[in-house]
Amino acid sequence: MKITKLTNNISLKRQLEGGNEEQLKTVRNVLQDVRENGDEALRKYSEMWDGIKLDDFRVSQEEIEEAVANFDEQLKQDLEEAAANIRYYHEAQKRDGYKLPLANGSWLAQRIIPLDAVGLYVPGGSAAYPSSVLMNVIPAQVAGVERIVITSPAGKDGKLPAAVLVAASILGVNEIYKVGGAQAIAALAYGTETIAPVDKITGPGNIYVALAKREVFGEVAIDMIAGPSEIAVLADDSAYADEVAADLLSQAEHDALACAVLITTSEKLANEVAEEVEKQLRELPREAIARKSIENFGHIYIAESMEQAIEAVNSLAPEHLEVVTENAESDAEKIRHAGAIFVGRYSSEPVGDYFAGTNHVLPTNSTARFASGLNVDDFIKRSNVVYYSEQTWQESAPKIARLARMEGLEGHARAVESRGWTKGDK
Template sequence: MNITYIQEGETDTLSLKRSLDTGTEEQRQIVQRIIQEVRKNGDEAVRSFTKQFDGVFVEDPLVTEDEIAKAYERLEPEMIQIIQTAIRHIRTYHERQLTSSWFYHQQDGSMLGQKVTPLDAVGVYVPGGTAAYPSSVLMNVIPALVAGVERIVLVTPPGKDGCLSDAVLVAAKELGISEMYKMGGAQAIAALAYGTDNIQPVDKITGPGNIYVALAKREVFGQVDIDMIAGPSEIAVLADETALAHEVAADLLSQAEHDALASSILVTPSKTLAEKVQAEVQAQLDTLPRKSIAAQSIQDHGRIYVTESIDRAVDVVNQLAPEHLEVLTAYPESFLGQIKHAGAIFLGRYSPEPVGDYFAGPNHVLPTNGTARFSSPLGVTDFQKKTSIISYSQEAFETHRESIAAFARLEGLEAHARSIEARKREESK
């Protein structure tokens, strides 16, 4: 990891990495072709693309109860209990996000308000194939359940044996999900958005995936809603001289092992800590099972920024707007008011980023690529929609009708004005 010294007056733009990856033109064309084929040929196209891209023929992608039962038999009881405990923590946190409809009455008799309604159907994409991510099931499904979504559909790519991960199946079953399909990639996104003979379309699609999944979500947006176009994982660590170098290094590598494009950044006013962390990262890399991935990430996107003060370090963090931010200082809570931009903030040495990935309760689906400047973590409100309620009284209408008609004519909309004035003529009859 290279060490960069930032002077107090420097205003150079810092970034975790690049702008959002929009893929190549070839990748976009491939995704568009897949979506068109699924829209035209439905389930047949999904089977064909699953064979082509996942290397397995799946006649009927719907997961059966027998498959789920066998997953419970194979998964260790201790892991089932851990999943159940994580569910309780995540559900408890998200239940606090629940919002309700509200209404208020004015003195003139008018009633105004907002009606909050859960979405009817949501599709959750869980990465699969060569890896298993039951945590993605929990983080995407639980807020939808808390919001009151009645139909939740889970899709995930099958392995070479045509099966899904035992942990993913158990996690979904523990949440009461019965509609699960062995399909992935752009074809799964298209099936969720447009439907097939056997799959009814949904209203929103959430969940991470590779570049083809991201591009497919971008293509179908408008037909359905999506959560976000997420980039590779990011972590920034704000630390002072009290932080322990081996812990900081371990935390940086926890994200580097995700993806060669992941970003791991330390921001500190301590030159001594910076040099110790630099050495620790290299030492710990040698013992990682995913060393090649983590090493590439650290080489290409790992950085250590040394500032002249802790306040300047906070400024740098706000400019980075990272997905994950750890605050490893003597008094981490004291910086909470100064930090404006981060997807999730982890305060103190006993709150490393993996605590949030799996167990604490807050959602781990977070804005990346600096979008924490204007975006929020996935939550309950993402699975609700709001409807404005207007019930004007006659008194309010008579008081304001001339102003409303005048405003309409200001915008050149005569029919709008006449809609208001028509009621005046009706009253005079």
């Protein structure tokens, strides 16, 4: 890993590759095709890109039961415990609306209403991601969403990974479709003969999925446009180099575009971590991917003080931040911008990815400056409610009419004046 001194004017932000014009054109064509031709288009793309012919996209109850019956019992218990932890954490995010009394029997209120239907995209390919199922479904359930749909590309055998089906079964979700890619996003946004549309789409995916989510935004809501994973570690000489290196590689192995950064006040630790990263890379099953990440987006910065290091972290606004310092809790309190913060030696980032209960769907590429991780609020909407009594209206109408006319909106003024004092009883 590259090691440099941290200076005040250094930029820690990545320049990431986005979708190109050809990819965007492909996505737009797919979206239009699915919108116009529904299931027929889904079948076409499943055969073209996934190499499978499907008559029925929906996963049957028999397939779910078979996956559960043949699944490792210990792993199932681990998923169940992780689900309980995630639910416990997200239950604390629930909130009620409020009602504010006014004079003369009038009142104002805000109602909290769950979305009717949401769709979760689960990536496919060579890996299975049951953790994505847990992280996306549980906050929606806690919010009170009644219809939750999962889409994911099937393998060559025409099936979804057993781990994904088991996670869905643990949560009681059984509306699952074997559809992936941009065509899945189109189906969730516009609907087809088989798949009814949803109100919001969440979940990670490749560049085609990300571009499709961006294109359908407005037709439906989306969670975010997430980029490749990233981790920053803030450490001093109390940290262990082998542990820091392992944590950096835990994110580097995700993607060649993933970002792994160490910011430290210790030159000794910096050199030791660089050596450990190289050593551990050679033993990592996903070495090729992780090495590209480290070579392109891996960096070690040596700060003159912890204050400078903390300010650099806030500039980076990383998706994941580990604080491994002698005063980890107090240093973590000074962090303003990070998607998730892992405090202390034993709070390694994968703890949050899988088990602790916090959500692992997080803002990337410095958007933690203004964005938050997936949470219960992402699955609700708020309605403002106004009730004015006759007396409150009489007192307020002249004021409202004056304000409306000040803005040149005579119709607004007449609307508020139309009811009331000049009319007799019906």
